[in-house]
Amino acid sequence: MTATRSRALVFGGSGQVGAAVLARLLRAGWQVDALSRTAHAPRPGLRWLGGGFDAMPALASDYDAILSCGPLDRFAHWQSAAAVVAPRVVAFGSTSLAVKRGSADAGERGLAERLAASEQALFATARARGADAIVLRPTLVYGAGRDRTLSRIAAMARRRGLFVLPRGATGLRQPVHVDDLAATAIAALAAVGAGGTGYDLPGGETLAYRDMVARVLAVLEPPARLLEVPAPLFAALAAALRAAGRLEGFGAEAQARLRQDLVFDIAPAAAALGHAPRPFRPDATMFVPG
Ligand SMILES: NC(=O)c1ccc[n+]([C@@H]2O[C@H](COP(=O)([O-])OP(=O)(O)OC[C@H]3O[C@@H](n4cnc5c(N)ncnc54)[C@H](OP(=O)(O)O)[C@@H]3O)[C@@H](O)[C@H]2O)c1
Numbered sequence: 099m100t101a102t103r104s105r106a107l108v109f110g111g112s113g114q115v116g117a118a119v120l121a122r123l124l125r126a127g128w129q130v131d132a133l134s135r136t137a138h139a140p141r142p143g144l145r146w147l148g149g150g151f152d153a154m155p156a157l158a159s160d161y162d163a164i165l166s167c168g169p170l171d172r173f174a175h176w177q178s179a180a181a182v183v184a185p186r187v188v189a190f191g192s193t194s195l196a197v198k199r200g201s202a203d204a205g206e207r208g209l210a211e212r213l214a215a216s217e218q219a220l221f222a223t224a225r226a227r228g229a230d231a232i233v234l235r236p237t238l239v240y241g242a243g244r245d246r247t248l249s250r251i252a253a254m255a256r257r258r259g260l261f262v263l264p265r266g267a268t269g270l271r272q273p274v275h276v277d278d279l280a281a282t283a284i285a286a287l288a289a290v291g292a293g294g295t296g297y298d299l300p301g302g303e304t305l306a307y308r309d310m311v312a313r314v315l316a317v318l319e320p321p322a323r324l325l326e327v328p329a330p331l332f333a334a335l336a337a338a339l340r341a342a343g344r345l346e347g348f349g350a351e352a353q354a355r356l357r358q359d360l361v362f363d364i365a366p367a368a369a370a371l372g373h374a375p376r377p378f379r380p381d382a383t384m385f386v387p388g
Pocket of ligand 1: 111114115116151166170194239244245
């Protein structure tokens, strides 16, 4: 029976998006080899291989598909030198490529440049090997309780019973559920004529940042309060927390983005890959690690 099953190699299968991708691959009957630097229990159809880009285990020489749900730059670099081939390559990148391109923060600009260069390297390698490569760029990910935005906000709000935002945090967002990303990744494996392209994957609803946070706070048990304070006061609070090492990654650029619309066109991914994400209807379980 297993001889006829399609075989996939998955990088990043232990991550929040990768776990949803693995679940869908297994449900669809794929035979999966998944890499991880930590040990995991095997499941029917799934073989975990210990290792990562710094210590690659022995791999089969060919698969029906390779999926990357981990760091795109490491994957693109590995793929360019690896002898492992597959006609289909689907890799997650990020809309940070566009969002952080013009950032005043050199580190953020560097990330955007790395993402863009990695996409191009991936497409070039695939072209040279006659393979189809697709890059999927999620917006703000949620759903598995392991994201660094809404789950982090929920955790802080649970501790204090409230969450503080600066007034004017009305930039538009499109939160996307991990399982909708996984569904689109699986669809990408079979999409015809969609290769050599990166697709933005927004969620199914566009709403203001403060409204997105308010919906999360409202579903916590007990619900938490949203406190909106003047922006200069918020900036001072954030600086104090950062100085105490308690608000990593939320500098001036990130605060300015709360007022900026980060909106991506769903149409190309909907047309080419059938991307049809759900609207943002959170429940409390989505912000607790499963
Ligand atoms: N989170 C977001 O809001 C967001 C937004 C846009 C795009 N994305 C992109 O979507 C993809 C998935 O994100 P995620 O949030 O699901 O990631 P995650 O939960 O942080 O998981 C990252 C995965 O990458 C693997 N990994 C990390 N460094 C590795 C290394 N040096 N060698 C081998 N494996 C390594 C980890 O595997 P092990 O630890 O098991 O080895 C882990 O499974 C990433 O490409 C990310 O950039 C995420």
